[in-house]
Amino acid sequence: MQRLLLMGLNHATAPLEVREKLAFSTTQRRCALRGLRERFPGAEAVILSTCNRVELYVSRPTHELPRPEQMVDFLGRFHQLHPDQFSPHLYHKANVEAVAHLFSVASSLDSMILGETQILGQVREAYDLARSEQSAGLVLHPLFQRALAVGKQVMTQTTIAEGQLSVASVAVDYARRIFDQFSDKTILSVGAGKMATLVLRHFAQLSPGRLLVCNRDHRKAEELARRFQGTPAAFEHLSQHLVAADVVVCATGSSEPIITAELFEPLRKLRRYRPIFMIDIAMPRDIDPRVGELEHVYLYNIDDLQQVVRQNQSQRNGSLEAARRIVEMEVNSFGQWHRAREMGPMIEQLYARHHRMAQDELRRTLNKMPELTDDQVAHFEDLARRVVNKLLHDPVQRLRNGQMPHGMQQTYVHALEKLFNLDPPTTPKQDDDAEGPSAT
Amino acid sequence: MSPNAGQLGLLTVSVIFFAVGGVLSLLRVFRQKPGLRLPAKICAYFGIATSLAVLIWHARMRGSWYPLEDNFDALIWLGVLLALFVQYVQRQRPLAGLDWFIMPVVILLLVAAGIFGQISPREYIDSTWSIVHRVTAYGGAAVFAVAGATGAMYLIHNRRLRRKTIRPEFEFGSLERLERFSMASVTLGFALLSVGLITGVAQAIHMGPYTRLGSHWMTQPKVLLAFAVWLIYALVLHTPINPRLRGRRAATLSVLGFVLMVGALVAVQFMPGGTG
Numbered sequence: 001m002q003r004l005l006l007m008g009l010n011h012a013t014a015p016l017e018v019r020e021k022l023a024f025s026t027t028q029r030r031c032a033l034r035g036l037r038e039r040f041p042g043a044e045a046v047i048l049s050t051c052n053r054v055e056l057y058v059s060r061p062t063h064e065l066p067r068p069e070q071m072v073d074f075l076g077r078f079h080q081l082h083p084d085q086f087s088p089h090l091y092h093k094a095n096v097e098a099v100a101h102l103f104s105v106a107s108s109l110d111s112m113i114l115g116e117t118q119i120l121g122q123v124r125e126a127y128d129l130a131r132s133e134q135s136a137g138l139v140l141h142p143l144f145q146r147a148l149a150v151g152k153q154v155m156t157q158t159t160i161a162e163g164q165l166s167v168a169s170v171a172v173d174y175a176r177r178i179f180d181q182f183s184d185k186t187i188l189s190v191g192a193g194k195m196a197t198l199v200l201r202h203f204a205q206l207s208p209g210r211l212l213v214c215n216r217d218h219r220k221a222e223e224l225a226r227r228f229q230g231t232p233a234a235f236e237h238l239s240q241h242l243v244a245a246d247v248v249v250c251a252t253g254s255s256e257p258i259i260t261a262e263l264f265e266p267l268r269k270l271r272r273y274r275p276i277f278m279i280d281i282a283m284p285r286d287i288d289p290r291v292g293e294l295e296h297v298y299l300y301n302i303d304d305l306q307q308v309v310r311q312n313q314s315q316r317n318g319s320l321e322a323a324r325r326i327v328e329m330e331v332n333s334f335g336q337w338h339r340a341r342e343m344g345p346m347i348e349q350l351y352a353r354h355h356r357m358a359q360d361e362l363r364r365t366l367n368k369m370p371e372l373t374d375d376q377v378a379h380f381e382d383l384a385r386r387v388v389n390k391l392l393h394d395p396v397q398r399l400r401n402g403q404m405p406h407g408m409q410q411t412y413v414h415a416l417e418k419l420f421n422l423d424p425p426t427t428p429k430q431d432d433d434a435e436g437p438s439a440t
Numbered sequence: 441m442s443p444n445a446g447q448l449g450l451l452t453v454s455v456i457f458f459a460v461g462g463v464l465s466l467l468r469v470f471r472q473k474p475g476l477r478l479p480a481k482i483c484a485y486f487g488i489a490t491s492l493a494v495l496i497w498h499a500r501m502r503g504s505w506y507p508l509e510d511n512f513d514a515l516i517w518l519g520v521l522l523a524l525f526v527q528y529v530q531r532q533r534p535l536a537g538l539d540w541f542i543m544p545v546v547i548l549l550l551v552a553a554g555i556f557g558q559i560s561p562r563e564y565i566d567s568t569w570s571i572v573h574r575v576t577a578y579g580g581a582a583v584f585a586v587a588g589a590t591g592a593m594y595l596i597h598n599r600r601l602r603r604k605t606i607r608p609e610f611e612f613g614s615l616e617r618l619e620r621f622s623m624a625s626v627t628l629g630f631a632l633l634s635v636g637l638i639t640g641v642a643q644a645i646h647m648g649p650y651t652r653l654g655s656h657w658m659t660q661p662k663v664l665l666a667f668a669v670w671l672i673y674a675l676v677l678h679t680p681i682n683p684r685l686r687g688r689r690a691a692t693l694s695v696l697g698f699v700l701m702v703g704a705l706v707a708v709q710f711m712p713g714g715t716g
Contacts, residue, residue, distance in 0.1 A: 275615060
């Protein structure tokens, strides 16, 4: 039997300072998945790393590795951190709880901004990456496919994502609280990725005086600048651009801060102490938090902006309840499907063994009663089959639909294996079940 | 000339109107009842109308239509000008929260008029210098009240932005607008106060020891406070040359200048010959 484990931290359990230390870039995720497979060959793994969470999903045979403490050790080793630095912020879930968590995550019910749609793309990306690294297998394939379907179902069948404030719109709102007009302002984007594009799209609507796009890859900067009628700016002259800028949007993939207090402090005089609004939506952060302590600097990171979105969002109680119901139903459905899939071979063995025994005993009895007609023999055979089916019905049903805790279920399965001398069940072929349970 | 009971009663009605308007304005925000905007506005306009009625009645009783002829008259004019200014700004380009800061000043001025109008009903006007001095000094004070209010709003808004504790219902406009508003008020107030100080000094020099402030007029608290206010606002005006002062520091100085200005106004009431 397979055991599903989840180890992670999110915006509710860990501050930004901890999350950014554990965050994985795409390249790092690939390395980590390969590392995990090398260290624990029998395990499947998916790593979900967003600005709000870092989660490691692992599926492995019940009595094999990794155990939770080894997953913590793996995360620590990978990021060269001592487990004490992050383990108090970790949560650990297994089996049904892990499934419920993933479904909630994909449905944005666990997001800082309820109803945000970006998370669905991030879950898909995590799954695609694991698939390309061949680290998702018999359990994680159907699990993530189902999670994506549930997320989509929640977004389309409820109103949870309607009237949604975004981080970008909140950033613009804050800019309006600092600046009155933008026709004489310069907006600088450091980074030309998806997040920067998203925020720039909102800022471009303010018709700023100048829009600069600064990126290490100048070609990408040119592309983005062209899109918003801006000007590409050389990354090497970042200091000069910071002198000119009134609003700075930072969203690079850099693992170290790009704008440090040491860099920015001397620029304030050159800026003639003009106020500057800095938006750091990168993970890990691009702007040293000490910059925000300087006078005339208004620095907002992803948590600050999301907090505002969360405060401002309407309760959406109705849609929230509806979304929770969908998730709950899908978790049960997936659980049943998964149990049936895992126990199917064992139950088949159980029935086959008992029918075989019944047939053997019946044959022995029938040999002593040669006067019986074919019809009568058929009746006896039918009787034996029905007796076996009736005897096994209750325990099998309980195993299939059982609402029992995972440990108990495992115990029952082992007991059955031992008591009835069954072979341990083999996992069905991936091709048969990769699609998972049908959508409800 | 002291106001009569009827004028004081009407002034009280005016204060009540302003107070009710202010309370309604706050309730509109706290209880999130946008429908209270109109009643709050109506109360403010009624407050202005009743204050003007008091001024007209007082002028008729005095038999002179010159404004600022006595203490009672001057303080009410100051309050009415401030209230009109708030209504003008809110009509042209609303600056949310401005009324919360200025209306209490208006109420205080009207209450002060009621009190000091009775206990020191001195007649002011004795020369052209005096008229110019009073108009510019009181005009300057009114404009500095606006600068002080916007300065306070800047400080609160800036603090909330830095601490990231913005509450949407307490919107004060943008920092840039508050700063611009404050600077414009300081510039105008500084010009008016400068003229007020020059004419006051000219009058004192012209009258010599016969001025109501006496021969040591230069050391009178009112004069010293007025000069301190002038210096503070001169420093604020210095901001474009020394941008290090801009923002929080300039706003703090604006508030400080207004506090000292209030001190000077109080000194006018209590100092011997203070109104001279």
